[in-house]
Amino acid sequence: MLTVDKLIPGGTGLAAPLLARAARVELDWDVRQKSRFDAIDSAGRRLGVFLPRGTSVRGGDVLVAEDGSLVRVQAAAQPVMIVEADRRHGSPFDLLRAAYHLGNRHVQLELRPDCLKLEPDHVLAQMLRQMRLSVREAREPFEPESGAYATQGSHSHSHGHGHGHSHDHDHDHDHDHGHSHSHSHSHSHDHDHDHDHDHDDARGGGHVHGPGCGHSHA
Incomplete structure (x- = not known):
């Protein structure tokens, strides 16, 4: 079995003479909507197709085998x-x-x-x-719509939680909660919490304001 793990959508960038010499494989939509399947091409070779999850194969696409050979896909009636x-x-x-x-x-x-x-x-x-x-x-041949958000071979939804409220909190607290959800709540109320309080009390005593406290009471 010849392994196939690469797809060139529509054969983009391939020279016409190269495509003309390529083997062909005819597949119906039930097979082409899968990312993993077996097939036999026009040269009689058995193909084991292993494409990225979510990939669908369209008529006119070109499969690339592990030995570098090309296989043109035709949508079967x-x-x-x-x-x-x-x-x-x-x-x-x-x-x-x-x-x-x-x-x-x-x-x-x-x-x-x-x-x-x-x-x-x-x-x-x-x-x-x-x-x-x-x-x-x-x-x-059947070539259904792929959907407004679909791209050939990838479904990268990038859940970044960008809620877009434009509030600009700019919290410089360095909380480091350990779950990098990347919540970019841009709340544009211009809060700019820079919290530069210079707490010298080391969590124990409060600020001693008096003679010798070392604070500049201007």
Whole structure:
């Protein structure tokens, strides 16, 4: 088995002659949405794909094997439902409403200017037809939207707790609580707590104000 652990999205930066000589692998969406899977390429080689968690593979991407060889990914045709506006009884706005309701149900959708594409589901098909939409089945490649916050191969959410209240407390207390949550509460009330009190009482006696106390009582 040949190990694959690198992905070049869309084959970006690779010369056309290099891509033309590369082996190919055809995968449906069920496989391509996984970061770890086995496959057999057009050269008959068995591939063990181990990509970073959260990575999905798109048609046109290029896999790089451990020996440096390239494998072009093609989105395989698979059963899908094509949803279109009913030209006789509806309007293009019905398609927009359908996308909204399907999104609320977290249904994976491929968006096209004139249609929606999703994996077959008879319950959803019935709902869409009741919304005056045309629904038909087909075999086509499926490339659903990846989501507004998704990036190819990484989900770095960076929980920094930047609450953005702009209060500017600038606490120079050096509490060192040991849990680096990086709470940047910028509370902009200009408090600037610099606490430079010069406590010479070593936690025991208070300030002795009198002759010989050593304090400058100007």
